[in-house]
Amino acid sequence: MKTIALVAHDGKKAVLLDWIDRHRLFFADKKLVATGTTGKLISERLQQQVQCLASGPLGGDQQIGALIAEQQIDWLIFFWDPLSSQPHDPDVKALIRLAVVWNIPVACNIATADFIIHSSLYQQDYQRQVPDFKAHNDRFSG
Numbered sequence: 001m002k003t004i005a006l007v008a009h010d011g012k013k014a015v016l017l018d019w020i021d022r023h024r025l026f027f028a029d030k031k032l033v034a035t036g037t038t039g040k041l042i043s044e045r046l047q048q049q050v051q052c053l054a055s056g057p058l059g060g061d062q063q064i065g066a067l068i069a070e071q072q073i074d075w076l077i078f079f080w081d082p083l084s085s086q087p088h089d090p091d092v093k094a095l096i097r098l099a100v101v102w103n104i105p106v107a108c109n110i111a112t113a114d115f116i117i118h119s120s121l122y123q124q125d126y127q128r129q130v131p132d133f134k135a136h137n138d139r140f141s142g
């Protein structure tokens with residue numbers, strides 16, 4: 001089962017909630033991990049269990065970063081707010097950095113988040129149609 005980390009700054013929480021609501025069927029069988037306030041709002045909206053870590057400014061971003069370093073996270077959806085400054089900006093940067101270091105898909109806006117979902121659905125279909133998909137993919141990646 002895929003584990004997806006979700007984080008949104010206050011100015012982007014409504015955007016994330018509307019986006020995840022639109023994809024609620026997709027997320028129904030996924031494990032969700034989130035920073036404190038984001039996670040609480042998502043679990044209320046979807047009526048689905050979410051592992052809620054500390055709030056971002058209190059270390060939640062760092063906790064998600066640690067899970068990425070432990071290879072526990074498959075994707076990061078992080079709607080950070082480019083129009084407001086954050087007291088914990090170094091943590092925000094560190095989280096995005098770890099997502100890049102560990103080469104996990106990371107989406108910071110709706111366009112990319114939709115892209116990741118569509119790509120994942122396409123891969124599932126493709127895997128069904130092409131049985132040696134993994135071998136094919138391994139040959140052409142990296």
Ligand SMILES: O=C(CO)COP(=O)(O)O
Pocket residue numbers: 007008009010034035036037038039054055056057060061092
């Ligand atoms: O600040 C955040 C990410 O940097 C988000 O934290 P909350 O989900 O607790 O609001």
